[in-house]
Amino acid sequence: MADQRERVFSGIQPSGTFTLGNYVGAVRHWGPLQAEYDCIYSVVNMHAITVRQQPAALRKATYEAAAMLLASGIDPEQSVIFIQSEVPQHAELSWVLACNTMFGELSRMTQFKDKSKKNADNINGGLFTYPILMAADILLYNAHQVPVGVDQKQHVELSRDIAQRFNNAYSDTFVVPAPLIQKQGAKVMSLQDPAAKMSKSDPNENAYVAMDDAPEVIMRKFKRAVTDSGGEVRRAEDKPGVSNLMTIYGIMTGKDDAAIEAEFAGRGYGDFKEAVGQSVIDVFTPIQQRYGEILADKAELERILREGAEKARRIAAKTLSKVYRKVGFVSN
């Protein structure tokens, strides 16, 4: 029987280890979505090479990313999980979509502008056309919902525009996707500068927590986290450091702001920071254990990814052949 549920697609780049920010904003939602949606998840290694990569490091990071997704609750029996470069249709559809995307649209992408500033010596064509590849990822699988962090919303909206434009020009072909943005903790900020997003490219390692950081490292980073003046644990605009820690603690423990404020009333920041660190350790420890086990059985991991790529190719090939037919490509 055909799956009647809506489809979810999302991708994550294999750029080193995931941070607490990736976990909170994206990865932790992917497992639970399986109960409601037909989910397809990809490690998008083709996106990763828009920034120069060491080949050996990229190879390793690709397996690690897949292992971390599995450790975080993606079940290969329920969902499709695959490596982007193993499904050639992504690159192929990307070209057709590129011919239906405007230079001006790509120029308006804020991430392109940011990344061009950061990589001023390598503003390559891929960095510019990256959102087209992302649209291909989504449209190939006719995804209805695309769980992403707020920073990717603009790219999903561009995917919508491209889908609609293609549908209008060539008749109904693609499902028009929508971004699925989780409100709580959509953005986790740097532990050293709460005005900046938590990022693993931060030169200060204390600014982010990696999902494979050892418990003592996690604790140390939280103990060093910047707080604000005053000693009160309370969410407020002028308390961005404490507010960020409250967000993290709330997500890790399920407690709301009122409960957190009550818990730490009359106690100092020191106690609070330690509790936040411990809450993250409690959530990450079992994930890290599974992650270690998955990476230790490389043959099984490869089997899961091979099977995932096969399933993905079957779906993608169907969409691509429809697209090729509609645009007038001959098939002999």
Ligand code: TRP
């Ligand atoms: N661009 C996304 C990021 O950097 C990753 C990504 C690639 C993606 N293709 C996707 C996310 C498709 C959702 C759907 O985070």
